[in-house]
Amino acid sequence: MRQFLDFEKPVAELESKIEELRRMTQPGEINIADEVARLSAKADSQLKSIYARLTPWQKTQVARHAERPKAASVIAALITEFTPLAGDRAFADDAAIIGGMGRFRDQAVMVIGTEKGTDTESRIKHNFGMAKPDGYRKARRLMELAGRFNLPILTFVDTSGAFPGIEAEARGQAEAIARGIEGCLSAPVPLVATIIGEGGSGGAIALAAGNAVLMFEHAIYSVISPEGCASILWRDAAQAPVAAEAMRITAQDLKKLGLIDEIVHEPLGGAHRDPEAALAALGDAIAQQLAPLKGLTPESLKARRRDKFLAMGKLGL
Incomplete structure (x- = not known):
């Protein structure tokens, strides 16, 4: 059963009526197709009206929707011959960050993503997408491996932030995130990053300092969560x-x-309503951003990346 957000209540009521009509009607009874079509059109109109004027907080709720495609789903849809790689070769394998080699539209690539999980068991396994130092060190290792084998890097970010626990701080969380950002900036290959859900703080930018940064239409990207900012x-x-x-x-x-650099449009009602269409659009956007980067030299790729991020925040004085 589809999960509705609070502000989608008018749509939820209409879709509930449609389902009720379909359940109550038996074969041979009055044809309800016209009524279902009328209610469906009204529901679509309501949905369009709601999503045309979403507030930032409502977009935050959409970005966090439990049914929204996660990194593992994105990889499964866009990457063929995927071979996962594990461990940071120093302490452990952090399941909050997944990655490995595969093919994106016949191009060999390195893929890295933050994975939240889709149910209680998998969310606990992946620590709700909140990586520890081991995860960021794994990501950096995979970036270095990509550079060694001349593989473009695709990253998919969906995290509320890095894990804030004391054990993470004890193992050098800040240093690991900084090294992750350094790994992005120093990669001698093209790096295309996509914020697919939440992009929270340094936990996101450790994988998102790319030549091109894409965002899904209803994703969010910030230095801190709205709740964290409000609490402070x-x-x-x-x-x-x-x-x-x-x-x-x-x-x-x-x-x-x-x-x-680019907003990837989502199906009406968010990516969770039609994941197949959303991920197809994402694949097209990545291919478009990746194409002009393939012919650049390592020095040019790194220089462009460096200049891109140094230019952020300049006032033009």
Whole structure:
């Protein structure tokens, strides 16, 4: 059964009526096709109206939707002959970050993603997408491996942030994230990053400092979660909607600010309503961004990446 967000209540009621009509009608009874078609059209109209004016906080809820495609689903849809690689060769294998080699439209690539999981068991296994130092060191190892074998790197980010536990800090969380960012910036191969859900803080940018940064239409990308920001500024997490508005966390705001390169449009109602169409659009966008990068030299790729991020925040004075 589809999960509806709070602001989708009018649509939920209409779709519930449609399902009820279909269940109640027996073969040979009155034809309800016209009524179902009328209600379906009304539901689509409501959905279009709602999604045309989503607030940043509502987009945050869409980005966190439990049924939204996760990194593993993206990899399964876009990458063939995928061979997972595990471990940071220092401490452990962090399941919050998955990665390995495969083929994207017949091009050999290295793929890295933050995985949240899809049910209780897998969410616990993947630590809800919150990576520890071992995960970021694994990601850096895979980036170095990609450079050695001249493989373009594709990353898929969906995390509320790096794991904040004391054991992560004890094993050098900040240093591991910094090394991850350094790994992105120093990779001698093309790197295309996509924010597919949440892009939270350094836990996201450790995988997202790419030549091209894409975002799904209803994804979010920020230095801190709206709840975290509200707790710091107002000492009240209930102010999260206000914080979300102030932080400019949506793909549309970030594109205007020049912090991302392309917005990947989602099916009406979000990627979770039609994952196949959403991932097909993402594949096309990645291919389009990757094509002009393939012919560049390692020095040019690194210089472009460096200049891109150094230019962020300049006032043009």
